Amino acid sequence: MKLFKIRGGIHPEDRKLLSAEEPITDLPLPPLLHIPLQQHIGAPATPAVRRGRQVAKGQLLAHNQGQLSAPVHAPTSGRIVGIGSFPAHHASGLNVRTISLQPDGEDRWSDAIEGVADPFALTPEEIAARVSAAGIVGMGGATFPSAVKLNLRQRYRLHTLVINGAECEPYLTCDDRLMREQAAAVIDGIQIMAYALGVSAVLIGIENNKPDAQRAMEQAARPYARIRVVHLPTRYPMGSEKHLVQTLIGRETPARGLTADVGVVVHNPATAFAVHEALRYGRPLVSRVMTITGGAIRRPGNVRVPLGTPLQYLIDHCGGFRVEPARLISGGPMMGQPLPSTRVPAVKGSNGLLALSADESKRGEAKPCIRCTNCVRACPCGLLPLEMAARARTGDLEGVADLGLMDCIGCGSCAYVCPSHIPLVQYFNYAKGELAARGRTRQKQIETKRLAEQRAQRMEAIQRAKREAMAQRKRAAA
């Protein structure tokens, strides 16, 4: 198949061999699970259980709150020992509302759980409803509620479902392993999603550094004419959804738009697997495959992890640390987030836990920019990272925005190639955060002004009414 070129990109050392040949293993049940109520983009879920209650595996723990939200289910059977605050799986280390569950060791599924014999007999809306009820979110790390994306057919003319098996982040191998070991289930999930979306074509993009996954998926997809496995060149950030779509169908997603604007919806293989589980067996999303790797981990591997498992438990399962890790990262080394501690739980969007040794993560001292344009050439979005960083440094946030800050996908290619080791992404994140804060402040001011004006008008109306009433009374008296 003819592929289309994208601009920029880099070829980082992929370091996938640390874990790529390790089959997915099941994690023994940890003694305690901490299940955050917000593991997705959107509103947090609201608790549906009380402390002390016994729950079965897959039982609903918290309802979704509105459309852009996702429910949370019990990852195993056990007792609810607390509903409170616990450090989030997030760089901030702030607390979020979390349900703590003590497993009873039986891992007993709820009786209410029941699959659908023929998902293709359901309407697309019913499928989306089931996906929503199963708490499935984008499992590549974005954690956008999947049902919302499945319902895009109501607003867009869609023609293709793209499965993002690029896994272009170095180190990560969870999607690779899942596609190799569960190809049939992934394909089944893809078929169900394709039906729900009403698309005529499915393109599964897999980078060429995963030949086994390409082969396994090709084999599993053979019976289905509309599914096509596409071999992608290995190049970061191939897994950026807009760039992946452009590579596959040659159309650029408009700025600030969705890939649905060009008729494409993108899902992750792990999401497809979760859809398969939810539709065929009625199982909600209660576990996921994670890659636990990095030079500091003694036995890197791929593990199916119950959601809410403390990361320390996972690290212990993988033999603990070989050396003191210099950095602990959730996700890959390019776009992953630093983790505040190993106490935090695994969540729906956790595709990897990286413990990097000192020499893997060394970062040079930042020097002045020499305008070498490495960053300009590496940027897949056509931006001028060096100019943006220079403006962010001087606090010229409007200037950064004018240069296209909001079109930056934060892939980090620029910082990766910078000879001066300038923390470009840090500057962009700062500027994005500041601009968002300013936007909120401005919104608040506008809103306050509007309310104050309304109040003034109301007051004036009351005064006027009083005056008129007074005048009338006077007239009546006279």
Place this chain on the structure above:
Amino acid sequence: MSDRHLVAGPYAHGGASVSRTMGLVMLALIPATLFGLWQFGWPAIFLFTVTIAAAVAAEAISLRIAGKPIRPFLTDGSALLTGWLLALTLPPWAPWWIGLVGSLIAIVVAKQIFGGIGQNLFNPAMVARVALLISFPLEMTTFVTPTPLFSSVAPDFPAGLDITFGTVESQVRFDAVTSASVLGHVRSELGQGLSLPQSLPADYSALRGVIGTVPGSLGETSALLILLGGLFLLYMRVITWHIPVAMLSAIALPAGLMHLLDPGQFTDPILHLVSGATLLGAFFIATDLVTSPLSARGQLLFGAGCGLLVFAIRTWSGYPEGVAFAVMLMNACTPLIDHWVRPRIYGRDRKGVPLEPGDDAERPGRLD
């Protein structure tokens, strides 16, 4: 680990560094430099050493005065490279103080006063060269015919010391070997109303220009070796093809056209390309990272501007060579070019307007 929680990714790096970049450029300069040092002998070696040492010393002192850390900046190799490039553009038997003054101008005036590495608007080596040329026209235009090291015509070590560090009188004794550069010769002869074939030096051939056994600046004579270094830089992706190709074509095309129209008055494009600072300029000077535009299209414009200016200066001005002037004039345009010529942002058209989503029934898009 102090920044463990604070710094955003990526947590991997490709290994590029400023010193590596500078080192690659110097590596690319080695063949042409060695050739120059060999063919112009001890005086050239002395001048080269003085220029580089002065550049590094000036950098260290400036950093000290500015209160910046000396070690990390000095070891990035940028001062060394500036001195090196400047030395290559000097007449090989120029007195030592030419190198010294040049390096001081390059490092102190053109680089550190602007704020140090990455901040300068003009290419430091070219600022120095132009300043020297205007201030010391005699020393800066006294070239010698090649006297390869260890050959019978070459000055020996003490004689070399005398040429570089001696008095003006001691220089005059070597007048026997002084000669004009090819471009200088052609310019002055044409100026006297002679036609081009009569103007070329008697022993000139394009082949000698390519190999470099002609009078000229210390490191500019061998077109072949400079081209080799330039191709190495391209291969190592230190530079891209845009500036060199645009600049060379913008010299060769007008030169070719004019030469076709009037071969008697206009030098042929080959001579333009192989002589003077053309190739050094196209691959090593105009491509200076700090002072050239950021975008590929901007670089094409910049290179073309350099080339056209070189041709115009060589053809119609009082100077036989114009690379330094041309590059500096275009350096001044770089901020303007960068302002107006930017890459197209993904998902937007060239004006920055978001692309239209699906716009007809055949194409996908929003259902409105």
